[in-house]
Every structure is written in structure tokens, then in C-alpha cells.
Amino acid sequence: MSESSAANQARALSQAQRRALGELVRVFPVIDEVGERFARAGHELHLVGGSVRDALLGRLGNDLDFATSATPDQTLKALGSWAETTWETGREFGTIGAARRGLRLEITTYRSEAYNGVSRNPVVQYGTTLVDDLQRRDFTVNAMAVSVPEHTFTDPYGGLDDLAAGVLRTPGTPRQSFGDDPLRMLRAARFAAQLEFEVVPPVVTAMTEMATDLGRITAERIRDEFTKLLAGHDPVAGLRLLVDTGLADQFLPELSGLKLEIDEHAQHKDVYEHTLIVLRNAIRQEKDGADFILRMAALMHDVGKPATKAIGPDGRVSFHHHEMVGARLTKARMKALKYPKDVITAVVELVALHLRFYGYGRGEWTDSAVRRYVTDAGDLLPRLHLLTRSDVTTRNRRKAAALATDYDALEERITRLEAEEDLARVRPDLDGNAIMELLDISPGPLVGKAWRHLKELRLEHGPLEHDEAVAELHRWAREQGIEPKPSASGDPD
DSSP states (O other), rough: OOOOHHHHHHHHHHHHHHHHHHHHHHHTTTHHHHHHHHHHTTTOOEEEEEHHHHHHTTOOEEEEEEEESOOOHHHHHHGGGGGGGGEEETTTGGEEEEEEETTEEEEEOOEEEEOOOOSOOOEEEEESOHHHHHSSSSSSSGGGEEETTTTOEETOHHHHHHHHHHHOSSSHHHHHHHHHHHHHHHHHHHHHHHHEEOOOHHHHHHHHHHHHHHGGGOOOHHHHHHHHHHHOHHHHHHHHHHHHOOOOHHHHHHHTTTTOOTTTTOOOOOHHHHHHHHHHHHHHHSSSSOOOOHHHHHHHHHTTTHHHHHTTSSEEEEETTHHHHHHHHHHHHHHHOOOOHHHHHHHHHHHHHHHHHGTTTTOOHHHHHHHHHHHHHHHHHHHHHHHHHHTTOOOOOHHHHHHHHHHHHHHHHHHHHHHHHHHOOOOOOOOOHHHHHHHHSSSSHHHHHHHHHHHHHHHHOOOOHHHHHHHHHHHHHTTTTOOOOOOOOOOOO
8 A cells, every 4th residue: 555545544534533523422421511511610621542542443431531721629629519429539640530420530630740760659740731741641542632512633643643553652752651651561562452553663662672660660550451451352462562572571471481492302382372372262262251360371371381391201391280380370470460369369270270171081080080170170160161172272183173072071071960969069968067966076177177078078979878978977987086976776877
């Protein structure tokens, strides 16, 4: 395509996008309503940033971002009783939140913020003009604004053309932008994943040269950006950018570590590329939107391989127990990134269990082994099914088909046993109260020990009749030196 035709296409797309902004205001009259209130109070108000970008892309949600000449106190006064509720959690950054008719508005005073190179939090200063406010934003596609209620479009840095071209540039120099806020480097990777935009070479170069500056950012902010990246439409593009620029080494070195050296005499699968394929496989199986736990488990499932790589006498490469090593590494990394405990537990369990199926073979597992598989997975079983199937990346069609058939058989077997035994709620055939009554003991560690013994029997043999369970409990008790409580007939059994 010639430069002139590309320019004409960009202009045509810009006109269509401008019409989309008018449609936005028509659909969301709340935007003009709040604009009129600020205008009457003598303040400027503009829809800005991601809200304008997403409106132009036809993907705007219910969260709207505004910039204003009003201070936070003046914003609260202008909103008055019009807002159904307001909140001030972002006041230190000049932001007031408000809700109206199902929409969430965040209204921020014009500002300029930067890092001083020492603090891990931005130094916030109020600005005086819209253009200055837009100049401090991360990328040109986020540096556009629409005044309300006038609907004047402001695009001083060419964001509209960049949006049409699908590229990410910074309003100023990349080094200046990332120096102001190093987290913007992660945001570049996140937008590459979410929007499938290309990051222009000068920005990639700055990301590579300034990767270590990410150390000035708190773990929580890094975590939040990375979570958004992994939940993006194409996280693989963002992940490759993190690895190629060295940013991953700053907070997720295990990902870069998957690029194992392929030695001359022991060829093996490229673990890094395999991991990215597994992630894409998992995404294709999602039914209800992005599943962070599944995606993170897919990303981390093989991170134990570098530490467990061994070459046998026959030249074959092995990674014995890499799932357990990987689970430990995953737990440590996610704790460092301050993920919630329940999220960490779920991802770690999936990493630890992801190889279990490969012992199934052609159905040699006993019913006991199937019960343990289901019980160990617990509520994670549906995700474990998806992760295990996603982990099959062999190009050998016959082998892939055989593995799929084996897993189909395992799932069918689980379904049958679930119907017969309620596997999701595997419990001993006697509860704690019955154990204490039958053994005439008080609450304590011994009750738990007996309970676990009976659960093992339940997993091994399936449901027992009540009398069988009582007899097993009594037999176990005698082995422990406990004399069972006599039954009403005088026979302990």
C-alpha cells in the first residue's frame, strides 16, 4: 500500500471514529449531563484516555475517565446531589469517583506526575491545561480527549492516526515517558496483549534499555498490570515482549528461564515455545471469559524444568519431579507479587497436579487411583482437565490422538464413579462424632488420625457398609493400643 493510500485510509477511519464519539454521547447522556454541571460551575471537563480510545474502538464499558480544571473539592461541589454516590479513595492523586445510572465516573484534576528516581510512588502535581495533562499520559492512543458538553475533539499527539494504524507510541520521547513512570513499560506489553497493537521500535528499545527501572515500582502495581496482560486477548504477544526486552527478568525470571539451552547431543522440546502454545491452547478452551488461574497455571506449569534438567547415559533429557519444583517456584513468585492466598493456592495445586494424568496409560489406574485424582484436584478438577489437555503439544498426530482418547476415557470413568459414589464429596464412612462415640474418646488429634485412616480406606475401596466401617475402625484402634467401646451386645465388633 502506498503512503498516500495509507494516509487516506487513516483519514477515513478517523472520520468513522469521530462519528463513533457522537454515538457514545447519544447512548450515554450522563456524559453531557455531568459536562453541563461543570460548565455552569465554570470548569472544563473532558472525556479522556482509555475511555476515548475504547469508544473509538467500539468497546467502551461502564467505567468513564474524565479530566477537569476543577480541584477535587470543586469537583465534589459540581457533582452535588446529581451523583448517586461519590468516593474519594483517589483524592491524593486528584481523583474523585462518582456513580450515576449504572456508570462509574472517575474525574481527575489536570495533573503532571513523575517519579523522582528514588520513591516507588509518583509525585503528583496539578496541571493547568488539558494539553499538558495529555502530554503526561503513557501513549498517544491514550492522549486524546473530547470536551463535554461541547464535543470538541483534542488530539495533540496524533493518537487517532496511531489508533488507526494499530501502533503504540509515546507522546514525548520513550525515555522521558518511562522515566516519569517505569510501569508504562509493562503497560506497553499489556496493550500489545489486549489491543493486539504493535509497539514501535524506539519504544521497544527504551523498554530494553530501561528494564531495570521497573525496580522502582511496587509489587502490587506490577501484579495488577501483569494480571491485565495475562487476561488480554493475546497475552502471548505481551509475554514475548516482556521476555525480549528483559522486563520479565525483573519480576518473573522463571519465564525467561524456560529458554533452555539445546545442547548438541541432547535435543529436546523448546520449553519456552511449548509453554506459550499450552497457554494458547488453554485460552481456546475457555468458555466464560479469561480465567486467570488457568492461564497462570499454563504459564507456570513447566517452570521447574530448568532446575531439574538431567541428561541420562543414553543421551535422553529428563526433568524428574519438575512439577513439584515448579509448584514451589510458582508459590514463591506469586507471593512476591502479592497475589491473594486463594489464587496462589489454586495455581500452585494445578502446577503440582499437571503431570498426574500421564500415569494413567491405557486405563491401568485402579478406581482408587481415580478417586485420589479427583479428591486431590477438588474444585480445581474442571481446570485440571483443561490444563492437561492443553499440555498436549506434540506434532505427532497419532500420539496426540491417543492421549486425547486416554483422557476421554479417564473423564468418562470419573463421571461413572461420581454417579456411583459422589466423588466431589469423598468423606470417611464415619464422621468425627461417630468416631468419638465408638472409641469412647474426646476431641483431639487421635480423632483426626482415625478420620484420615477411614478416608484412606474410602479412597482405596470405595464406600463401605456401616458395619464394615465400624469393624475397620475397631481394628485400627486395636493396632493403636485403644480398646474399642463395647457395643450394646457386649461384642466390640
